[in-house]
Amino acid sequence: MSDAGPAYKRVLIKLxxxxxxxxxxxxxxxxxxxxxxxxxxxxxxxxxxxxxxxGGGNIFRGAGLAEGGMERVTGDHxxxxxxVMNALAMQDALERAGxxxxxxxxxxxxxxxxxxxxxxxxxxxxxxxxxIFASGTGxxxxxxxxxxxLRAVEIGAELMIKATKVDGVYxxxxxxxxxxxxxxxxxxxxxxTHKLNVMDATAVVLCRDHAMRMRVLDIAKPRALKRxxxxxxxxxxxxxxx
Numbered sequence: 001m002s003d004a005g006p007a008y009k010r011v012l013i014k015l016x017x018x019x020x021x022x023x024x025x026x027x028x029x030x031x032x033x034x035x036x037x038x039x040x041x042x043x044x045x046x047x048x049x050x051x052x053x054x055g056g057g058n059i060f061r062g063a064g065l066a067e068g069g070m071e072r073v074t075g076d077h078x079x080x081x082x083x084v085m086n087a088l089a090m091q092d093a094l095e096r097a098g099x100x101x102x103x104x105x106x107x108x109x110x111x112x113x114x115x116x117x118x119x120x121x122x123x124x125x126x127x128x129x130x131x132i133f134a135s136g137t138g139x140x141x142x143x144x145x146x147x148x149x150l151r152a153v154e155i156g157a158e159l160m161i162k163a164t165k166v167d168g169v170y171x172x173x174x175x176x177x178x179x180x181x182x183x184x185x186x187x188x189x190x191x192x193t194h195k196l197n198v199m200d201a202t203a204v205v206l207c208r209d210h211a212m213r214m215r216v217l218d219i220a221k222p223r224a225l226k227r228x229x230x231x232x233x234x235x236x237x238x239x240x241x242x
Contacts, residue, residue, distance in 0.1 A: 007231030010049040012124060012157040013040075014148035017058035017086055019163055019219045027058060028089050037093035037227050040130055042044040044099060048229055049125040052132045053148040054090060056082025076140035080107055083144060087134035088112060100129040101206055106138030106147070118154050125155065148204040160212055161228055162199065163219035168236035169198055184233065187241040198238065207238070214238040 015036070022029025044050050044123045059082035065075045091113075094101040102124050103113035114120070116133060124131045129170060136147040145162075152160040171192075172180035188208035191198050198204060207214055217224045217235030227234045 006043070006046055006048050006229050008048065008158040008229055009227055010051070010155065010157050011043075011159045011161060012051040012053065012148060012152040013153065013154045013161045013163055013225065014145065015052060015054045015163050015219065016144075016165075017055040017082065018165065020054075020086060020089070021058045024058075024086040026202065028086070033089060033093045034097075036219075037090065037097050037099070039223065041094065041097055041099045043132055043226060043229055044128060049128075049150065050123060050130045051121070051157065052087075052090065052130065053136075053144055053151055054083055054086045054132065054134065055144040056080070056086055058082075059085060073140040076136075077107075080135040080138070083136060084113065084134045086111060087132040090132055094130055100127075101132060102129050103132045103134055106133070106135040109135075121151075122155055143200050143203065146206065149199070149203040149212065152212055153206060153210045158213070159229070160207065160214045162214055163225070164216060165218065165220065166216075167218040167221065167234075169196055169216050169238070171196075173197070183236050186236060186238045188238060189241075191238060208240050211240050223232075 020028045020032055022032035040050055056079050058187050060079050084105055091101045091103050104116040104121055105113050106116045108115055113134065121131050133151050136142055136144045137150060138167055148160060166174055168182045169186060170180040174180045188204055190202060191204055215228045215237050219227055224234060
């Protein structure tokens with residue numbers, strides 16, 4: 001670990017809902033939630049402004065039910081509510097561990113969290129609060145990956161971390177082909193051209209057009225987040241080549 005301190009002042013971390021599953025088959029594993037909260041608090045205590053976007057796939061997937069006949073818009077709205085549940089769980093874990101956290105939702109649900117306002121979100125970050133963005137973009141047909149890219153650009157993050165179940169981006173699915181090549185560095189045009197499974201195309205284009213750096217890593221590895229924020233070459237770094 002570098003002794004020079006964090007390499008980035010403000011980061012956005014995209015957590016999939018599945019990252020909260022741990023050993024559970026549904027919902028949230030309290031042990032995983034507690035571990036993640038501890039890692040996030042350590043970053044914040046070291047002066048890093050931390051924002052999070054959480055998916056809802058551990059609770060509900062709107063796209064899946066849409067394939068089974070449910071109206072897609074209804075399914076997506078239900079998925080947004082699932083992200084609010086995960087965000088509230090993360091906020092609770094952070095606050096129980098002594099941190100200050102705020103959940104900001106892209107859809108109005110004032111009884112349980114704040115509305116998303118860009119300037120207020122930045123102010124929270126500047127005050128050292130961990131900000132959790134819920135409800136995706138607030139619009140159907142857009143994934144939480146797209147929401148993460150959008151929020152990262154809006155708040156001026158210096159790095160977006162895509163926290164997944166694999167340790168980087170591979171040429172093929174490593175669970176199908178264990179010998180698949182893992183990339184250490186990529187540019188966004190290559191990701192799009194070769195249709196590498198990183199994020200949906202909307203999210204990738206948004207990052208490319210705004211020169212947003214992204215690092216893809218395995219969230220299950222202890223201290224992976226800290227290593228990425230401190231500039232270590234963990235996982236796969238994706239950036240736009242000038």
